[in-house]
Amino acid sequence: MGVKMKTTSKGEEHNSHPKGEEHNSHPPYVKIYVGLLVLTVLSVVISAIVHREYAPPFVFTISTIKGLLIALYYMHLKYEGRIIISLALIPLVIFAIILFIFMPDILSTVKQ
Amino acid sequence: MKAEGVREVEIQEIQIGQEYEKVGIPFQKIGFWIFLAGEIVILGGIVASVILFRLSYPHWFEESVHTNATIAFINTLVLLTGSLTAVLSHQSAFSYNWGKAQLFLGLTALCGLVFVGLKFVEYSREIHHGFVPSRNVFWMSYYTTTGLHGLHVLAGTLIIFGVMLYIKKKKVPEAVENAALYWHFVDIVWLYIFPLFYLT
Amino acid sequence: MGGSNMSGEHHREESFIKRYIFSTDHKVIGKQYLITGIVMAIFGGVLALFFRINLANPGFLSHEQYNAFVTLHGAIMFFWVAMPILLGGFGNVLIPLMIGARDMAFPTLNMMSYWTFFLSAVILILSMFVPGGAFSGGWTVYPPLSANPEVLIGAKWGANLFLLALAFEFASMLMGGVNFVTTVLTMRVRGLTFMRLPIFIWMEVIASLVFLFSVAPLIAGALMLLLDINLGTHFFRVEAGKAGDPILWQHLFWFFGHPEVYVILFPALGILAEVFTTYARRPIFSYKTFVYANIVAAILSFLVWAHHQFVAGINTISALGFSITTVLISVPFSMSLVVLGLTLAGGSIRFTPAFLFGLFAFLMFIIGGLTGLPLGAVASDIYFHDTYFVVAHFHYTVFTIAVLSSLAGIYHWFPKMFGRRINYTFGKWHAILTLVFYNGFAFPAFFLGLAGHPRRYYSALELGYLQKYQWIHELMTISTVLLLATQVVFIFVFFYSIFAGEKETEPNPWESTTLEWLAPSPPPHLNWGNFAPLVERGPYEYAKNGKDIDFIPQGRLVKLKGETAEK
Numbered sequence: 001m002g003v004k005m006k007t008t009s010k011g012e013e014h015n016s017h018p019k020g021e022e023h024n025s026h027p028p029y030v031k032i033y034v035g036l037l038v039l040t041v042l043s044v045v046i047s048a049i050v051h052r053e054y055a056p057p058f059v060f061t062i063s064t065i066k067g068l069l070i071a072l073y074y075m076h077l078k079y080e081g082r083i084i085i086s087l088a089l090i091p092l093v094i095f096a097i098i099l100f101i102f103m104p105d106i107l108s109t110v111k112q
Numbered sequence: 113m114k115a116e117g118v119r120e121v122e123i124q125e126i127q128i129g130q131e132y133e134k135v136g137i138p139f140q141k142i143g144f145w146i147f148l149a150g151e152i153v154i155l156g157g158i159v160a161s162v163i164l165f166r167l168s169y170p171h172w173f174e175e176s177v178h179t180n181a182t183i184a185f186i187n188t189l190v191l192l193t194g195s196l197t198a199v200l201s202h203q204s205a206f207s208y209n210w211g212k213a214q215l216f217l218g219l220t221a222l223c224g225l226v227f228v229g230l231k232f233v234e235y236s237r238e239i240h241h242g243f244v245p246s247r248n249v250f251w252m253s254y255y256t257t258t259g260l261h262g263l264h265v266l267a268g269t270l271i272i273f274g275v276m277l278y279i280k281k282k283k284v285p286e287a288v289e290n291a292a293l294y295w296h297f298v299d300i301v302w303l304y305i306f307p308l309f310y311l312t
Numbered sequence: 313m314g315g316s317n318m319s320g321e322h323h324r325e326e327s328f329i330k331r332y333i334f335s336t337d338h339k340v341i342g343k344q345y346l347i348t349g350i351v352m353a354i355f356g357g358v359l360a361l362f363f364r365i366n367l368a369n370p371g372f373l374s375h376e377q378y379n380a381f382v383t384l385h386g387a388i389m390f391f392w393v394a395m396p397i398l399l400g401g402f403g404n405v406l407i408p409l410m411i412g413a414r415d416m417a418f419p420t421l422n423m424m425s426y427w428t429f430f431l432s433a434v435i436l437i438l439s440m441f442v443p444g445g446a447f448s449g450g451w452t453v454y455p456p457l458s459a460n461p462e463v464l465i466g467a468k469w470g471a472n473l474f475l476l477a478l479a480f481e482f483a484s485m486l487m488g489g490v491n492f493v494t495t496v497l498t499m500r501v502r503g504l505t506f507m508r509l510p511i512f513i514w515m516e517v518i519a520s521l522v523f524l525f526s527v528a529p530l531i532a533g534a535l536m537l538l539l540d541i542n543l544g545t546h547f548f549r550v551e552a553g554k555a556g557d558p559i560l561w562q563h564l565f566w567f568f569g570h571p572e573v574y575v576i577l578f579p580a581l582g583i584l585a586e587v588f589t590t591y592a593r594r595p596i597f598s599y600k601t602f603v604y605a606n607i608v609a610a611i612l613s614f615l616v617w618a619h620h621q622f623v624a625g626i627n628t629i630s631a632l633g634f635s636i637t638t639v640l641i642s643v644p645f646s647m648s649l650v651v652l653g654l655t656l657a658g659g660s661i662r663f664t665p666a667f668l669f670g671l672f673a674f675l676m677f678i679i680g681g682l683t684g685l686p687l688g689a690v691a692s693d694i695y696f697h698d699t700y701f702v703v704a705h706f707h708y709t710v711f712t713i714a715v716l717s718s719l720a721g722i723y724h725w726f727p728k729m730f731g732r733r734i735n736y737t738f739g740k741w742h743a744i745l746t747l748v749f750y751n752g753f754a755f756p757a758f759f760l761g762l763a764g765h766p767r768r769y770y771s772a773l774e775l776g777y778l779q780k781y782q783w784i785h786e787l788m789t790i791s792t793v794l795l796l797a798t799q800v801v802f803i804f805v806f807f808y809s810i811f812a813g814e815k816e817t818e819p820n821p822w823e824s825t826t827l828e829w830l831a832p833s834p835p836p837h838l839n840w841g842n843f844a845p846l847v848e849r850g851p852y853e854y855a856k857n858g859k860d861i862d863f864i865p866q867g868r869l870v871k872l873k874g875e876t877a878e879k
Contacts, residue, residue, distance in 0.1 A: 026203050030196070033193075044181070053312075055307075059311050062307075070303075071300060075296045083142065101630060106164040109168065110170065111169040126872060131502055132499060133501070142498060147486075153528030158532040246544035
């Protein structure tokens, strides 16, 4: 299997896909990974120190930072055009609509 | 564009491949992002509903201590590692290093299997202790959300595995990119599920 | 560009199965959708016939059958008739042709989309024959009733299969939507900029996007409902000690349910735009107004859903907000209708069957739109809610969209799709009779509603104050029978004309401008052979050079040269 991969990895397709060059300068993936790990540990530590009821603002902020790192760099949204960006953002608007416009009706009944 | 319309009256023949408007984005990528947008709203719908249930359920914190945060923490690391290998595979594919791309995809798929395996262990322990979906608002939300997410991890693993086999035959870097995008999306959702059910 | 085979050079000899059953050709898939939609329309129509007979003559059906038939009629007409015909059928056939592409961006996905749809139709029909009977909780599937098998007959396996069929249908339409949007974004032929797209294409893309974003939360909701039915969770069930929230389902459902009406309305408006410009020999009155108005309507459509829930106990302030957005959304739709109406002004109209259907759809939709306003304002909705007024209103909108506009489209593009024509005289009588019988059925329902007759009731005779309106039910039932009889004759003529209708050799029999009329009728596999269309102007160049040449096609065919890019 290893031999086979060698032959196919020689870059024969280089000519048919000339746009490969633009990806040569890429974000520091491994550094971002380390950052993500640190943030994960941080959120666990916070949840251990702070009482469960007061932890959500902190841990969800950390989640959002982590999500943004992945979306912007790993999913390359930082480098995308308008079409892709809007395809990523519209769902978030809908999420917000569901959350906030449903809220007064759903929160008015206390669940048991 | 109007000026172009006048100029093109002259054209009598056209080279094959030149007959379309230039777009600048591969069509596979647009198609996949449209699909992904739908997926974001599906999981977003579940998560939003669960947040609403959580906010109107006074006993959430008493129940959430029973989840296994250790396994979930390991699973978070597993998914993040999978994301790293997925993005490295993407990078390798676009620099036509197909062997490396396959290797990294394999590692990502492995992460997916580990995640699903650990999830399975977690579920069976919880059900053994009597925490079944119909128990209360917390547990039904927990099983529904993590269950749907787990299915997405499984689907992502299958997609990654399928693409790993596919690029042996066809060298389409967009396939690797799309598989990696799916993995990252599932990863981001987990980043919210982890604090939602395990930490707070 | 995209697709597995763009060269158009070689015509592979393919087996019957690959050509007509598991075909990846967008035209074959479109026709499959169209014909499946028509078959399901017969099914949904027969269900309607049965419960209409029951309303005129109570006791014809059992109560359970009546509820199940009403439920299935609603669901079938929306999801298995309107959507496959307007999106799956016309969308698949016309999108690649109108933008000059050779096929969809993902042909295999397209084939899977149809077969997923087919599977969903089979599951839906099977759901009528499971233990416990068909699901009978209304097409809105409102919990806690729908989630409670102990109370509602058919809420266990009937509901499971019903929801499963819906899930497959949604998946199928999502695959189609991904294909539509990607194809239009990336495979437009040279010169076809966004502002030169035929309006029908715009409408299909808008509809696909609205569907994509509105249906996804309902998929999440359907999952929760399935768990409620089968695993004993209580997202929506309200029982002692386990308070779920039925209002959440209503929100999730109508967040999809209302945009869904627009999902089928947009393509119908697109058909009307094509039909009106072609037969009135006029450019569309204002292309940009029409497109932008519909984009605004699409955005607003995500903010009007709760006007279905005014009496469900929702927050009064948000009810006020939804009342306002509902009135607001009538503005862009009025603008679209005004543009369509003004397109006819001063035209030299050719009264073909397609035009008649288009005109009737336009007029009936105005009635449907206007009667929506009292339902969108909180104060009047409290009176009209869940009465026959609602039934009349949505039949004036949805029947118009799904039947009249679709028939306009069928008569308009039939020669292109099948290379034959449907008899004109028959078509004109078909249009007129359909209009008459349809009004005979739908219009009296307004009076039933004004008299306070609740919808979905098994019989008016069981309520004292409604007994004197029984004759209206009888009138409506007679009209329904006649309406269905007309459509049955049409369906015979339709299938007859596919195989033995008069041959249409002229590729552009209506002297229309858009690209699909440049291709031969019916277009061959990969559509354009050794040519490619090249677009030079906007889509509606009618009545430009005085009386001599009253239309200029949007583009012309240019010969392709050079080696094929892909083998």
